[in-house]
Amino acid sequence: MKQIRPRFRAADLPGYVLLGFWTFVVLVPLWVMVVNSFKPSLDIFRDPFGLPPTVSVEGYQSLVTGSSFLTYFLNSLMITTVSIVGVLLLASTAAYGLVSWNSRASRYLLLVFLAGMMIPIRIASINLLSLVKDLGLMDSLWGLFPIYAAMGLPMGVFVLTEFIRSVPKEILNAARIDGAGSVRIYIQVIVPLIRPALATVAIFNLVNLWNDLWFPLILIRSDDQRTLMLGVTRLFGQYQTDWNKVLAVLTSASVPIILLYLFLSKQFIKGLTAGAVKE
């Protein structure tokens, strides 16, 4: 398709005003967050919008040396990674089975998984608490893993079954005729073909799990087991009046995901709206 650079139309002016205003409303708070994290507190109050007269990394320094921020960060990195791998593995194998198994039972099972997309797992918190306690995983980072895996499954199964269904039958048949068993087909044919869908599922879970506060809040107490967001709530309370430090905390907690988003914005938008938008 030929792309013609559109010319400015006066009728679009109100539209530009609205979009411009919103750009301002979105970017100013983020600007305030990042810029002021490099200023001493006094300068923040004097001029919260300008560039720092002298760049000070004091806030970041005290994060690294004077708090458990790095522990929180690494904890989140670990539990998020492990959970995403778990979700991808469980959801893709299940989706492969659900699509291949042509029976009424498999269609019902798919519905069972999909029902989870409408029901927030938080509603089950009361019983999850005692379940995690019975497993001896209370106050441990690992207690989050099975919950996060279960949380990611409905959407993962949904996206991946749709995708696997669209894999041309001829490819699978050809592999069969060549004598490949279902495990080999899964590893060598299915997984490479559904990579884009796996990325969608991974990003959806990355954002959701990295940003989750609820389950760490109700399951974890000890400082060395805290996730980043739980740590952020703690540091926010601790540093409340020390804006320079607080903003350093908020900036370093969110910038990794924002940067990733700026590089992969298409995939992010797809991942976070998957389930509502059909391809």
Place this chain on the structure above:
Amino acid sequence: MKGKSLETERNLVWLWWIVPALAVYLVFMAWPLFNSLRLSFYTGTGFKLDNFIGFDNYVRLFAGGEESTRFLGAFKNTLFFFCVHMLVQNVLGLAFALLLARKTIRGKPFFRTVIFIPATLAIVVTGFLWKLILNPQWGPLNIILGEVGLGDWALPWLGESHLALFVISLVSSWQWVGIPTMIFLAAIQGINDDYFEAAEIDGARPSQVLWRIKLPLLRPIIGVVAILTFTGNFNAFDVVFAMAGPNGPPAYSTDILGTYFYRTGIAGQHPVGIPDMGLGAAVSTITFLVLLAGVVIMQALSREPRGDRR
């Protein structure tokens, strides 16, 4: 093996591919959910809920008295929270989507990226950041208002009981507006161009195209967005927790079902400080039923009357 059933077999072997995921899903989602509903008929101390009390927990929530004032207040606030999202977040999202779908607007990738950025932030980070910005003493918002001569508008945004929850809802709408925008945008781009060409030939005004063509065709997707907003907001917690804490200040005006559930069922309330998990289970059961009812009603309302879309 017969040629016909090469790709899909009626073979129980496939069940083994599904079992691991199904086990995790049933044990950590379906079963705890079912159990949480069951436990709403029990009371006890700590994790041991072994005393069956029938509907007593529900009676406490609905039949007057202190507990029921709090619960019904939180329920009402949650409804308000949801309505603000419908009116601000979704209307704004629809407006953005209609703009971004226009062929004549420039800089679309930039606007799209900007509108969606807040949705990638953690809710707690958003909440804390805005709490600082809205700070009545040194918050940048009141500084801006002062500098453009609107100093009188500078308010203690989170300190007034008629204002606090509204402000929090706006912050949350700020964060999530990108989601409905992208969903609507995809739907608008999916509308067959023939409709617009026909309208153009018939000399329809842009407002007619919007009200007579776009919105009716978007009805099912408006339903999807409404359901997502509904399930998201009846389940909200983080943003209120970050901006106002778990106790609903000022005067319980920011107390929503999420914070109320957290206080009663998980953290324990002042002055006792011991969680009442049975009562918490009753709160989650009601939330569950409301979600279920809401989803069913909205799905029925947004169903296409007849005919197909494409």
